[in-house]
Amino acid sequence: MFSKKEKPLIAFTIEKCPSCKKETKRKFREGDCLFAPAPECTSCKIPTSISKIFGQSIE
Numbered sequence: 001m002f003s004k005k006e007k008p009l010i011a012f013t014i015e016k017c018p019s020c021k022k023e024t025k026r027k028f029r030e031g032d033c034l035f036a037p038a039p040e041c042t043s044c045k046i047p048t049s050i051s052k053i054f055g056q057s058i059e
């Protein structure tokens with residue numbers, strides 16, 4: 001799947017609160033997709049949504 005030169009990628013999911021714009025980064029979980037509802041913001045108590053999914057190489 002990966003060539004030997006490339007570092008393995010870990011997928012991360014960013015959940016963003018629409019109110020305070022706080023972004024929470026967590027590891028990607030199976031079933032995550034863009035704009036899917038995410039757990040509520042700890043400070044605003046309103047549901048957040050997934051704003052970004054990306055892969056990051058581990059050092």
Ligand SMILES: [Zn+2]
Nearest residue numbers: 017020041044
């Ligand atoms: Zn918030």
